Amino acid sequence: MAVYTHLGAEELARLIAEYDVGQLVSAKGIAEGVSNSNWLVETTQGRFILTMYERRIDTGDLPFFLGLLDHLAERDCPVPATIHDRSGGIYRLIDGKAVALIEFLPGVSPNAPTPAQARAVGAALAEVHLAAREFPLDRTDGLAPRNTLAILERCSSALASIDADLPRALEKGREVVAAWPDDLPRSVIHSDLFPDNVLMLGEQVTGMIDFYFACNGSMAYDLAVTHAAWCFDKRGERFDPAIGQALVEGYCDVRPLGDAERAALPLLAQGACLRFVASRAEDWLDTPADALVTRKDPMDFVRRWDFYVENGARVFA
Numbered sequence: 001m002a003v004y005t006h007l008g009a010e011e012l013a014r015l016i017a018e019y020d021v022g023q024l025v026s027a028k029g030i031a032e033g034v035s036n037s038n039w040l041v042e043t044t045q046g047r048f049i050l051t052m053y054e055r056r057i058d059t060g061d062l063p064f065f066l067g068l069l070d071h072l073a074e075r076d077c078p079v080p081a082t083i084h085d086r087s088g089g090i091y092r093l094i095d096g097k098a099v100a101l102i103e104f105l106p107g108v109s110p111n112a113p114t115p116a117q118a119r120a121v122g123a124a125l126a127e128v129h130l131a132a133r134e135f136p137l138d139r140t141d142g143l144a145p146r147n148t149l150a151i152l153e154r155c156s157s158a159l160a161s162i163d164a165d166l167p168r169a170l171e172k173g174r175e176v177v178a179a180w181p182d183d184l185p186r187s188v189i190h191s192d193l194f195p196d197n198v199l200m201l202g203e204q205v206t207g208m209i210d211f212y213f214a215c216n217g218s219m220a221y222d223l224a225v226t227h228a229a230w231c232f233d234k235r236g237e238r239f240d241p242a243i244g245q246a247l248v249e250g251y252c253d254v255r256p257l258g259d260a261e262r263a264a265l266p267l268l269a270q271g272a273c274l275r276f277v278a279s280r281a282e283d284w285l286d287t288p289a290d291a292l293v294t295r296k297d298p299m300d301f302v303r304r305w306d307f308y309v310e311n312g313a314r315v316f317a
């Protein structure tokens with residue numbers, strides 16, 4: 001489920017009338033997604049996505065997230081532009097909650113990506129990194145390794161209740177943070193580019209969505225996040241080398257990696273695993289077992305992490 005708030009027909013029509021997009025024809029709640037409420041809105045002029053920001057997102061960050069979409073869309077990156085209201089506003093408030101109207105993009109998220117799709121995603125990510133370098137706003141990465149280690153440390157006494165093997169992530173995390181390189185080339189990064197945040201038609205990337213973790217950060221780290229998200233089965237038990245190779249090659253076709261970035265990839269991939277182990281562990285402990293939302297298992301990323309410790313140097317050579 002991901003429609004947390006009921007919006008009545010009159011309220012929706014009033015909202016849509018604030019935009020120059022024609023008259024409301026229909027609005028259907030979208031089941032996918034867990035953070036926000038999303039509707040597919042059809043008007044006499046086309047289709048749009050209406051998002052209501054429910055949790056986790058600080059309204060003060062919306063000019064960054066939504067301004068970034070416009071910046072990237074203007075530079076031909078496959079991201080949805082935002083629709084501004086008649087007074088130029090990038091978001092509006094309904095009963096104190098922020099809502100934004102966003103361009104609808106075609107495509108579906110791949111379930112079992114192919115190497116050709118991974119290559120296209122690598123290239124699209126590099127295009128975003130290059131285009132975002134001139135984006136004028138800044139946002140600190142609240143989930144940088146030091147912060148995610150701190151999250152894990154706060155959860156430390158409860159980690160074993162999730163899985164007996166999880167507490168060892170703490171020591172591994174301290175090693176990653178101690179070795180973390182802070183001087184790699186930076187841009188604005190997506191930092192959560194899982195397959196469910198990419199829309200594709202065949203081998204073409206038609207949409208990169210969900211930029212709500214975007215922040216300033218190292219571009220090679222973003223590639224490592226995408227590697228960890230795309231190149232394994234769900235549980236992180238099986239690595240697909242063809243996907244990994246295609247993803248990195250696709251990226252380098254658009255933005256070749258420097259020597260320091262390439263050398264750092266094994267560690268950056270471990271940092272990516274630390275980030276998802278920590279955020280998943282925290283969410284797991286915060287979400288009752290019988291909640292409607294399915295909890296994501298942090299162990300899926302402990303297995304990936306073990307893989308990178310053992311094979312990272314070979315995989316990224």
Ligand SMILES: Nc1ncnc2c1ncn2[C@@H]1O[C@H](COP(=O)(O)OP(=O)(O)OP(=O)(O)O)[C@@H](O)[C@H]1O
Pocket residue numbers: 002030032033034035036037038049080102103104105106196197207209210
């Ligand atoms: N611009 C868009 N064009 C077409 N479909 C979109 C667009 N934005 C979102 N969607 C659809 O809505 C679904 C939910 O969006 P999204 O993943 O952003 O939800 P969320 O709750 O904000 O995210 P998450 O679950 O990752 O926290 C997507 O899976 C996709 O099907």
Ligand SMILES: N[C@@H](CCO)C(=O)O
Pocket residue numbers: 192194276279280296
């Ligand atoms: N994509 C993340 C959730 C958002 O941070 C995960 O799979 O854990």
